[in-house]
Amino acid sequence: MNAVFSVSDLNHYVGEVLASDPVLSAVRVRGEISGFKKYPSGHLYFSLKDKESQVNCVAFRGNAAHFSFVPENGMSVIITARASLYDRDGRFQLVVYEMEKDGVGDLFAAFEKLKAQLEEEGIFDIAHKMAIPMLPRRIGVVTSPKGAVIQDIIHVLSRRFPNFDLLIYPSAVQGQTAAAEIRKGVEWFNTTDLVDVIIVARGGGSIEDLWCFNDEALARTIYHSHIPVISAVGHETDFTICDFASDLRAPTPSAAAEMVMPIKSELLAGINAQTDRLTRSLLHSVAIRKNRLMMLSRSKALLSPLRRVESESQRLDMLTLRLTHSLNRRVDSSARRIDKDIASLDALSPLKVLSRGYSLATNPITGSCITSVSQVSPGQPVQIQLADGLVHCKAENIQAGRIL
Amino acid sequence: MNQMQEYEKLSFEEAMIELESVVSKLDAGEGTLDESIALFQKGVMLSKLCSSRLEEIEKRVRVLTDDGLGTKKEIAFSEESTNKGEKE
Numbered sequence: 001m002n003a004v005f006s007v008s009d010l011n012h013y014v015g016e017v018l019a020s021d022p023v024l025s026a027v028r029v030r031g032e033i034s035g036f037k038k039y040p041s042g043h044l045y046f047s048l049k050d051k052e053s054q055v056n057c058v059a060f061r062g063n064a065a066h067f068s069f070v071p072e073n074g075m076s077v078i079i080t081a082r083a084s085l086y087d088r089d090g091r092f093q094l095v096v097y098e099m100e101k102d103g104v105g106d107l108f109a110a111f112e113k114l115k116a117q118l119e120e121e122g123i124f125d126i127a128h129k130m131a132i133p134m135l136p137r138r139i140g141v142v143t144s145p146k147g148a149v150i151q152d153i154i155h156v157l158s159r160r161f162p163n164f165d166l167l168i169y170p171s172a173v174q175g176q177t178a179a180a181e182i183r184k185g186v187e188w189f190n191t192t193d194l195v196d197v198i199i200v201a202r203g204g205g206s207i208e209d210l211w212c213f214n215d216e217a218l219a220r221t222i223y224h225s226h227i228p229v230i231s232a233v234g235h236e237t238d239f240t241i242c243d244f245a246s247d248l249r250a251p252t253p254s255a256a257a258e259m260v261m262p263i264k265s266e267l268l269a270g271i272n273a274q275t276d277r278l279t280r281s282l283l284h285s286v287a288i289r290k291n292r293l294m295m296l297s298r299s300k301a302l303l304s305p306l307r308r309v310e311s312e313s314q315r316l317d318m319l320t321l322r323l324t325h326s327l328n329r330r331v332d333s334s335a336r337r338i339d340k341d342i343a344s345l346d347a348l349s350p351l352k353v354l355s356r357g358y359s360l361a362t363n364p365i366t367g368s369c370i371t372s373v374s375q376v377s378p379g380q381p382v383q384i385q386l387a388d389g390l391v392h393c394k395a396e397n398i399q400a401g402r403i404l
Numbered sequence: 405m406n407q408m409q410e411y412e413k414l415s416f417e418e419a420m421i422e423l424e425s426v427v428s429k430l431d432a433g434e435g436t437l438d439e440s441i442a443l444f445q446k447g448v449m450l451s452k453l454c455s456s457r458l459e460e461i462e463k464r465v466r467v468l469t470d471d472g473l474g475t476k477k478e479i480a481f482s483e484e485s486t487n488k489g490e491k492e
Contacts, residue, residue: 134417137461145467145481154465163463168481170467188468188476264458267416271454274423278447281430285440288433 008087015085018092024083029055029094030102033075044071048079048094057081059096067099076102107207111214114241118216123223124244130228132248132260133196135267138165139260140195140227142185145170149203149253156257161264167195173202178212183221190225197228197260200242201253204235213240222246232256354387361385364392373400411449416457423450 005013018024031048038044042061047054057079059067071077078101081094118124139157143149145168157164169185172178182200189198200222202210212218213233222229222245231246232253243249250256354360361370364383370376376395384391414422426447430440467481 133415134420135415135457135461161461163459163461165461165463166465166481167478168465168467169476170469267458268455270420271423271451271458274420274427275448275451277427278430278444278451281427281433282440282444285430285433285437289437 007090011085011087011090014090015087018083018085021083026080026082026097027094028078028080030076030078031055033071033077034073036071036073044096046071046073048077056091056093057096058093059099063097069101071099078102101207103208107211111241114214114216114219115244118219118241118245123219128223129247132228132230135262136196136260138167138195139197139199140167140169140185140189141199141201142169142171142182142189143199143201143253144173147203149173149201152254153199153201153257156254157261160258161261163264164261172212174205174209174212179215179218182212183215183218186218186221186225186229189227193227195227197230198225199230199232199250199253199256199260200246201232201256202234203253204238207238210234210238210240213242215241218242219245230256230260351387354385359384359386373398407446407449411453414450414453416454419450419453419457423447423454426450 029048031050031054034047034049034054036044036046042064044057044059044064046057048057049055077099079094079096080098081096084093084095085091086093122128141150141153143153150168154166157166169188171181171185173182186198186200189195200213202213210233213231219241222231222242228247229245230248230250231240231243232250232255233240233242234252236251248259250259362368362383362385363370363375364381370382376382376398378395378397380395382393382395384393411419411422426443430443430447433440435443465481466478468476469479471477
């Protein structure tokens with residue numbers, strides 16, 4: 001008969017068999033996580049199951065630390081593990097080395113491919129993006145009318161700008177029909193032209209939940225929208241094709257509400273500041289001119305231009321008068337001097353002297369005046385001119401010396 | 405006034421930009437007093453326009469519903485209106 005094993009030996013032997021199997025030493029298994037527990041030691045314990053079966057798994061701290069995500073119950077994953085037997089309980093288990101999300105690899109690859117294609121086409125071009133209006137008169141939002149997202153948006157909007165105007169286009173935001181419904185919403189707003197800006201919003205969720213926002217047709221609809229579109233999908237770390245195609249990406253729906261509507265009190269303060277500046281500027285401008293006017297009015301030169309003309313004209317009159325007087329005086333004195341000259345000329349005239357009884361003696365031979373007795377000798381003819389004729393004489397004797 | 409009619413077409417944003425430009429021009433203090441007064445009047449008009457743009461937005465939250473014939477109808481939005489559907 002065969003040898004009888006102890007339990008310990010059996011478990012040890014099975015363990016050896018499992019460990020030496022080339023397939024079971026590095027096996028990849030697909031399944032859903034359940035009964036997940038993380039121990040204080042850092043080791044993870046859970047079951048991996050499918051519709052019919054389940055298997056116990058353990059991920060020791062050293063390996064678990066390298067997982068790219070925190071496992072949760074219900075998550076579909078693919079693990080890489082080795083099969084082993086837990087000696088104490090004789091329990092079969094998988095020791096997990098690596099863990100990845102099931103299907104994520106495919107989704108991620110599809111996402112990258114679509115992103116690259118649309119980028120190439122220019123759907124994400126910065127130059128094509130429209131500015132979000134500073135004050136939208138009406139805001140359109142495509143989202144689920146139920147749940148926290150729309151309530152968050154309403155709450156933020158009413159805090160910033162109490163009299164905001166919001167129009168909700170209800171849409172599924174996950175599942176098979178979601179992408180088409182969201183697209184219809186954006187198209188409806190473009191057809192009706194009732195809003196100044198469109199927000200496409202959805203709360204956080206798994207990559208599968210957000211998948212409808214990675215829709216090619218939706219990206220094109222957003223690109224062609226003539227109304228600016230804000231994409232507010234998921235959490236800050238989630239990026240979707242919709243985010244890239246939109247005119248503005250908001251990290252969360254609440255953030256979209258912050259971005260779309262200004263704070264009313266701040267706008268009012270801004271308007272008031274401008275109005276104050278306006279008034280101050282005008283008053284300043286008037287004050288400057290008033291000051292200038294005062295300076296000018298004090299200046300004598302410009303006090304009255306007419307007065308200056310008057311005073312100049314008066315001065316001119318005075319000068320004219322003085323000139324006339326002076327001229328007259330000069331003319332008068334000249335005239336008087338001429339009269340006097342004429343009179344003295346007359347007085348000096350020899351004829352006038354002769355008429356007063358004087359006579360003029362001349363030498364008839366030389367014709368020169370006899371002014372001295374020495375010019376005359378006895379017997380010499382002397383011509384005496386009187387006022388009315390000549391007397392021809394002969395000198396008889398000469399007597400020198402003053403007689404008159 | 406012709407200019408007022410022209411302003412009526414401006415959006416809040418455009419009116420605000422125009423107001424800022426008018427204030428800057430007036431601030432520069434160039435031009436005649438008549439020009440300054442004209443700028444001031446223009447600025448006051450724009451300031452009023454900006455304020456009225458803030459107030460003329462009607463406070464409402466509405467949600468679209470299908471009337472069953474393929475056209476959308478706006479109804480007042482509340483948590484109940486979405487859950488009950490037809491009620492306004």
